[in-house]
Amino acid sequence: MSDLFAPPGGWRVRILDMSGGAQDNIVEDIAGFPTLMQANAFARRYVRDSVELCRGAGLSTKQVLEAWFAFGEDAVVLDADEGGWKSANELGDFVDTPAGAEERNWRALDPRRDDPDDDEPDA
DSSP, rough: OOOGOTTOOOOOEEETTTTSSSSSGGGEEEEEESHHHHHEEEEEHHHHHHHHHHTTOOOOOOHHHHHHHHOOOOEEEEEEGGGGGGGGGHHHHHHHHHOOOHHHGGGGGGGGGOOGGSSSOOO
């Protein structure tokens, strides 16, 4: 998979609700990632943050994992095949080791942050 040939509109990351609260578990698709590397990093940080939001004081690693599967959100890079980041590859490490702020900062990579319409109040 090459970053030189991003799909039209850029790479897309799908956010999935692990609790099953959304139709087909899909919360949203985020488009506009200019490179596969950025889409992968966003997905990784998004899931990392979701795991940390499920980490309660005094919970065992097993309980954190159970909480994530019950209440967390997963992220999938669409149309990337084997080049796309997969939460299953790192979920165990995420649960075992708490993350710092930078590891959780998916907002810094969100292509929507550059959209001037996002900051404008609704008319």
